Ligand code: SF4
Ligand code: SF4
């Protein structure tokens with residue numbers, strides 16, 4: 618006899634909703650996304666869930682499993698003691714059931730000045746410069762870091778802060794030795810790096826284990842503080858830029 622487990626899955630939309638309990642047989646190696654698929658196949662064919670790869674590569678199946686932002690396809694059912702509660706990401710508007718509208722993130726991405734090469738490729742670069750930003754390119758845009766960030770999640774400060782995913786995007790560009798653009802004023806004023814108070818929750822939930830705070834946000838804050846928040850240096854930079 619297969620072990621039975623109860624999944625409490627959020628059902629609803631913008632107008633309201635609640636968790637509904639579904640009992641399912643647990644199979645060896647089952648992940649939460651399998652369990653949700655089993656519920657769809659046998660008990661609730663209209664349960665909405667977004668997924669694609671089932672291999673932790675596409676970043677589509679983001680949700681909150683027992684309150685923790687997680688990829689459903691990477692979260693083993695047998696690793697969770699007791700009941701399992703599956704809810705949509707809280708930081709983004711709900712579409713239906715487990716599906717949220719993450720388009721705000723794509724709007725932010727468009728506002729960041731893209732790579733501006735100082736000279737035509739091919740480039741000669743030191744290995745250490747390649748390695749410094751390599752981890753940032755592993756991002757699968759699951760937006761779990763955005764979901765856990767209390768600035769976006771609890772204070773709804775989406776007008777003031779782009780969130781950790783876009784801090785690593787900016788850091789990747791700023792740390793590229795062949796990039797000639799200057800995004801520090803933008804990082805301070807529009808992207809709002811100063812809103813981050815280094816709680817490090819974002820790097821704890823990242824499925825790619827990117828060191829968002831230590832390797833991107835803190836160095837970015839240092840650069841911005843040096844240039845934008847020190848009044849003498851800021852004045853010097855303004856004069857030099859004229
Ligand atoms: S470290 Fe900064 S960006 Fe990361 S979760 Fe905390 S406040 Fe948000
Ligand atoms: S940095 Fe990590 S948690 Fe954030 S979107 Fe990229 S892969 Fe997801």
Ligand code: FES
Pocket residue numbers: 668669670671672673674675676677678679688689690691
């Ligand atoms: S289904 Fe692609 S990351 Fe989970």
